[in-house]
Amino acid sequence: METCTKVTKDWLNTMEYREKNFAREKLVINPAKACQPLGALLCSLGIEGCLPFVHGSQGCAAYFRSTLARHFREPVAAVSDSMTEDSAVFGGQNNFHEGLKNAYTVYKPQLIAVFTSCMAEVIGDDIKAYLGNAKKQGSIPNDFPVALANTPSFKGSHIMGYDSMLKGLIDCLGEPREEDKLNDRLYVVPGFDTYPSNLREYKRYLKIMGAPFTLIPDHSEVLDSPNLGTYELFPGGTPIQEMKESLNAKSYLCLQSYSTPATGKYLEGKGVPVETIPMPIGVGGTDRFIEAIAKFTGQDVPEEITRERGRAVDAMTDAHQYIHGKRFALFGDPDILIGVVSFLLEMGGEPVHIVCTNSTPAFKKAMEKLLASSPYGQGATLYPGKDLWHLRSLLVTEPVDMLIGDGHGKYAARDADIPLIRIGLPIYDRVNLHRYPIIGYNGVINLITMIVNTFLEEKDRNSTDTYFELMR
Numbered sequence: 001m002e003t004c005t006k007v008t009k010d011w012l013n014t015m016e017y018r019e020k021n022f023a024r025e026k027l028v029i030n031p032a033k034a035c036q037p038l039g040a041l042l043c044s045l046g047i048e049g050c051l052p053f054v055h056g057s058q059g060c061a062a063y064f065r066s067t068l069a070r071h072f073r074e075p076v077a078a079v080s081d082s083m084t085e086d087s088a089v090f091g092g093q094n095n096f097h098e099g100l101k102n103a104y105t106v107y108k109p110q111l112i113a114v115f116t117s118c119m120a121e122v123i124g125d126d127i128k129a130y131l132g133n134a135k136k137q138g139s140i141p142n143d144f145p146v147a148l149a150n151t152p153s154f155k156g157s158h159i160m161g162y163d164s165m166l167k168g169l170i171d172c173l174g175e176p177r178e179e180d181k182l183n184d185r186l187y188v189v190p191g192f193d194t195y196p197s198n199l200r201e202y203k204r205y206l207k208i209m210g211a212p213f214t215l216i217p218d219h220s221e222v223l224d225s226p227n228l229g230t231y232e233l234f235p236g237g238t239p240i241q242e243m244k245e246s247l248n249a250k251s252y253l254c255l256q257s258y259s260t261p262a263t264g265k266y267l268e269g270k271g272v273p274v275e276t277i278p279m280p281i282g283v284g285g286t287d288r289f290i291e292a293i294a295k296f297t298g299q300d301v302p303e304e305i306t307r308e309r310g311r312a313v314d315a316m317t318d319a320h321q322y323i324h325g326k327r328f329a330l331f332g333d334p335d336i337l338i339g340v341v342s343f344l345l346e347m348g349g350e351p352v353h354i355v356c357t358n359s360t361p362a363f364k365k366a367m368e369k370l371l372a373s374s375p376y377g378q379g380a381t382l383y384p385g386k387d388l389w390h391l392r393s394l395l396v397t398e399p400v401d402m403l404i405g406d407g408h409g410k411y412a413a414r415d416a417d418i419p420l421i422r423i424g425l426p427i428y429d430r431v432n433l434h435r436y437p438i439i440g441y442n443g444v445i446n447l448i449t450m451i452v453n454t455f456l457e458e459k460d461r462n463s464t465d466t467y468f469e470l471m472r
């Protein structure tokens with residue numbers, strides 16, 4: 001029996017199995033993505049006084065909440081109208097009305113953000129009509145704001161859900177754009193970002209550079225709130241007043257290309273100027289971010305930031321020999337992949353396998369262009385739409401030195417006997433990583449620290465006495 005298991009196990013590591021694995025069409029095994037409503041929940045948590053509301057099954061809501069609660073190690077407030085079998089037959093309107101009434105009465109939010117789970121979408125519930133009826137019936141006051149997003153999970157992923165919810169929130173709260181009501185602020189959209197520390201870094205840069213701004217949405221105080229001895233249901237977020245002024249922004253700066261395209265298009269349709277740049281990971285990416293702010297303010301980049309950049313470049317110089325020529329596999333969301341691959345190329349690292357389950361044609365094109373731009377990107381292959389079982393086959397048949405991706409990658413990394421650097425969502429099995437920014441110049445230093453020290457740790461643990469050195 002044992003021999004038989006070993007034979008099968010060994011066969012799973014062969015090229016023959018890899019070919020069979022890549023020939024599969026109808027089955028997905030462990031995709032590197034979550035479903036749409038999870039993204040909508042993350043988005044709505046970033047608005048002041050906003051209560052996320054799942055129109056759908058209780059179990060779905062539990063999944064979104066537990067994923068975020070475990071990743072951030074924070075309570076995640078969200079309610080559900082708990083649709084069950086009878087709602088699947090007769091429609092979920094009664095659940096919707098009662099749920100809204102209870103949520104409004106019990107939790108006293110300033111705003112409710114409604115998004116849907118699969119069940120509501122499969123039966124075709126019309127949440128816009130339900131909301132109109134709920135107001136007519138007096139379940140909630142007529143003027144109480146409720147943002148809506150359809151988030152069917154049989155297509156797209158969490159980043160699409162994030163996008164739909166953000167569009168819904170601006171559509172619900174934003175007052176019409178009028179020339180005499182324009183404000184002087186830059187509205188900065190972080191996109192689907194699970195690092196409260198990243199959001200804090202964005203705000204720090206904007207403050208140092210003297211740019212009047214609104215971060216929209218902003219979950220940094222909600223998902224990394226201080227423990228002061230009392231629980232706050234609504235500890236922060238983008239102020240409602242600034243949401244109301246969102247369509248009268250001077251301009252928008254979107255910091256992810258693939259998690260907010262619908263919002264960007266919506267804003268442009270309302271006459272709002274929008275600029276989208278890649279997530280500012282790595283020195284080049286951060287430079288573009290800083291340049292975009294400088295263009296907005298019309299001011300020079302302050303000395304403080306120039307010195308900070310210099311420290312990041314110094315850290316790169318100190319450590320480049322540990323990354324140069326190393327082979328990497330990566331998986332995750334398109335924006336993080338573009339950012340981390342850019343960073344690796346800057347350091348002379350060689351991406352080999354890049355798996356992106358929620359890839360798009362635009363992302364594929366951008367990634368291929370990025371890889372073609374560097375001598376270190378020549379050996380890389382992008383695997384759009386593939387999952388973590390495909391990734392496992394790649395790792396065991398074409399070995400690399402390190403895997404970069406979220407915590408789900410630990411199984412494939414163990415099978416391939418390589419270290420995993422945890423970046424993305426979820427990370428349940430390590431603490432505090434969401435408190436270390438991966439964007440900006442400090443993010444460059446943090447990435448170097450994580451990657452290089454892991455390589456050095458491996459080297460020490462695997463060294464014989466002869467090569468066990470104090471200096472590395």
Ligand code: SF4
Nearest residue numbers: 035060063117118153
């Ligand atoms: S995929 Fe659909 S059924 Fe599954 S958790 Fe997401 S919304 Fe619920």
